[in-house]
Structures are given as structure tokens and as C-alpha cells.
Amino acid sequence: MPGVSADSADPAAPVVPPAAILVVALALLDDRGRVCLQQRPYDKQHGGLWEFPGGKVEPGEHPEAALRREIDEELGVVVAQDDLSPCGFAASPGLVILLYACRRWRGEVACLEGESLGWFDPAAVPQLAMPPLDYPLAAQLQNLLATGAI
Numbered sequence: 001m002p003g004v005s006a007d008s009a010d011p012a013a014p015v016v017p018p019a020a021i022l023v024v025a026l027a028l029l030d031d032r033g034r035v036c037l038q039q040r041p042y043d044k045q046h047g048g049l050w051e052f053p054g055g056k057v058e059p060g061e062h063p064e065a066a067l068r069r070e071i072d073e074e075l076g077v078v079v080a081q082d083d084l085s086p087c088g089f090a091a092s093p094g095l096v097i098l099l100y101a102c103r104r105w106r107g108e109v110a111c112l113e114g115e116s117l118g119w120f121d122p123a124a125v126p127q128l129a130m131p132p133l134d135y136p137l138a139a140q141l142q143n144l145l146a147t148g149a150i
């Protein structure tokens with residue numbers, strides 16, 4: 001179409017911001033079936049609320065690579081790509097969160113960036129104070145656990 005360049009390889013092409021921020025999050029499950037949540041730092045948006053650990057996908061980054069990077073940064077553990085099971089998603093205007101589940105990791109889980117960490121019975125997670133999209137994510141996690149799908 002005249003006047004419109006769709007050539008993303010053109011260095012002179014304008015940088016178009018994504019329609020939505022893409023965030024990846026992890027339901028890390030221990031051998032007692034508990035899920036790890038972290039409390040957001042008090043000085044950030046949604047400070048003090050509990051969330052599935054994770055963070056924003058960087059431009060050009062694969063979501064699962066972003067998740068593995070974020071989990072290393074936030075919890076200090078390594079998760080293998082093959083151990084990540086897609087678990088659900090939630091969206092609001094301008095934001096999409098993809099949730100994965102994982103039962104195996106390498107290293108000791110530590111609270112490196114959050115205010116604190118907790119291990120919770122998945123059935124108790126909806127009672128926590130969380131940012132809005134973490135509620136539908138928690139519900140999808142519970143459903144998949146109930147069916148044995150993950």
C-alpha cells in the first residue's frame with residue numbers, strides 16, 4: 001500500500017508500540033502440591049499484592065525464554081523449557097498475561113525481587129489480595145489441577 005511500510009527489517013521504519021504489553025507468569029508447584037506466589041514490592045504498582053512470579057516479555061523475546069529469565073531473576077532458580085506447561089491466560093485492555101505451570105526446577109527458591117514469597121494451597125489462592133488478572137489465572141490453574149491435566 002503506498003505510503004505504508006510493513007518492512008520490519010527496515011531500520012528507518014517507525015517503531016510501532018505493541019497493542020498490549022505481554023507478561024508471562026509461572027505457577028511453580030512443589031511436591032506437596034503448593035504453588036509459589038510472591039508479594040509485589042510495596043513501592044511498585046499493585047504493591048503488597050500477591051502474584052504469580054514473572055514479568056514482561058522483551059521485544060523480540062520468546063515468551064518461554066522471557067519466563068525462564070524472569071524466574072531466574074526473581075526466584076533464583078532455573079526451569080527447563082520442556083517442563084513448562086501452558087496453563088491459561090488473562091487479559092485486560094493493554095495487557096495480556098500468559099500463565100505456565102512447572103513442577104521441576106534447579107536451585108533453591110529465594111525471594112530476590114519481591115517483598116516476600118509464600119507457598120499456598122491452590123484452593124486458598126483466590127482468598128489472597130492479588131492484582132485483578134491473577135484471579136482468573138488462579139481459577140484456570142485450579143481447574144487444570146482438578147482435571148489432572150497438569
Ligand SMILES: Nc1nc2c([nH]c(=O)n2[C@@H]2O[C@H](COP(=O)(O)OP(=O)(O)OP(=O)(O)O)[C@@H](O)[C@H]2O)c(=O)[nH]1
Nearest residue numbers: 023044045046051052054055056095097131132133134
Ligand atoms: N500480575 C499482574 N500484573 C498486572 C495486572 N494488572 C497490571 O496492570 N499489571 C501490571 O503488569 C506488570 C507486570 O510486569 P512486571 O511483573 O515485570 O512488573 P514490574 O513492576 O516488576 O516491572 P518493571 O519494574 O519492569 O516495570 C506490572 O506493572 C503490573 O502492575 C494484573 O492483574 N496482574
